[in-house]
Amino acid sequence: MSLTITVEHLAAIAGRTTPLMPALAEWLNRLCPLYEIDLPQEYCHFLAQACHETDHFKTLREYASGNAYEGRQDLGNTQPGDGVRFKGRGIFQTTGRANYLELGIKKGRRDMFVDNPELLEQPEYAVWSACEYWKTRGLNDIANHADSDVLKKKHKGAVLDLSPVEYISYRVNGGNRGLDERKKFYSIAQRVLTEPAAPRLVRGRALARKRAKKRTPSIKRNSTRSARKSRKTSSASKAKSARASRRKL
Structure with a gap:
């Protein structure tokens, strides 16, 4: 059974609530399980x-203008204005014409996001992207490594030894x-998403004990009433017997 993400979870990780x-x-719960997340x-x-890329789940569009990406061949920005047009969007800040084009192809509509880049600012497409x-980068496999594992990654001609959170x-x-900050959010998420079960169990047991205590006086009161009733019945029987004996005399 997959984990259900709540607004409270997101707020706890981010340290604040946002609109x-x-x-x-909603879209995390709809889409993530389909991708085995x-x-x-x-x-x-x-x-x-996602918390870092969206500034604490506050924005689905990069704050910067995008001019810094102008002419970036590695992002597929081959036309004037591509830097601004295809700046970061979505919860992972998809950037560049090539990446927008790739997403459209995956949706079966090649130019879907090239023609309408703002679509990635909608929560559905922001999460889906x-x-x-x-999935395509195989990051679930990395996520399921132990935190103590050391992973090798090539970066700018060097081979780095990275933890799973660093690698991702x-x-x-x-x-x-x-x-x-990414490491900080990861640490908070671990506390929020993996540790609450124990406190809930403790509270459940405490509540059960509390309810049991409430029921106990009721049992005692019922027992007391029964005892009183028995005493009254016994006294009445004795009195009746005494009256019968006097009549015989």
């Missing part, structure tokens, strides 16, 4: 990255930008 959270929670550990990594990225951060961001 986007109800819609994001459904275990607490997988959600911890996935949401940690991240799920697609997660490099894949999502393309580098180590915001790495400390």
Whole structure:
């Protein structure tokens, strides 16, 4: 059974509530299980990255203008204005003409997001685009590694030794930008998504004990009433016998 993500979960990870959270929670629950992102550990990594990329689940569009991406061949920005037009959008901040085009192809409508890049600012497509990225990059396999595992990754000609959260951060961001915050959100997500079960169990047991205590006086009162009734019946029987004896005399 997959984990259900709530607004309370998102707020706890981000440290605040935002107007986007109800819609994001809805689409996370609809789409993530379809991409086999459904275990607490997988959600911890996935949401940690999303929380950073969206500025605490506050925006689905990059704050910067996008001019910095102008002419970036590695992003497929081959036409004037592509940098601004295809700046970061979605919960993983999909960037560049090539990536927008790839998403349209996956939807079966090649130019869907090229012609309408703002679609990725809608919660449904914002979450879906991240799920697609997660799946095609095999990040569930990385997410299910133990935190202590050391993973090798080539980056700019060097081979790096990375933890799972570091490895995923490099894949999502393309580098180590915001790495400390991503790690922080991951740590918080672990507490929020993997530890609440025990406190709930304790509260459940405490409630059961409390209810049992409430029932106990009722049993005692019933026993007391029965005892009183028995005494009254016994006294009445004795009095009746005494009256009968006097009449015989």
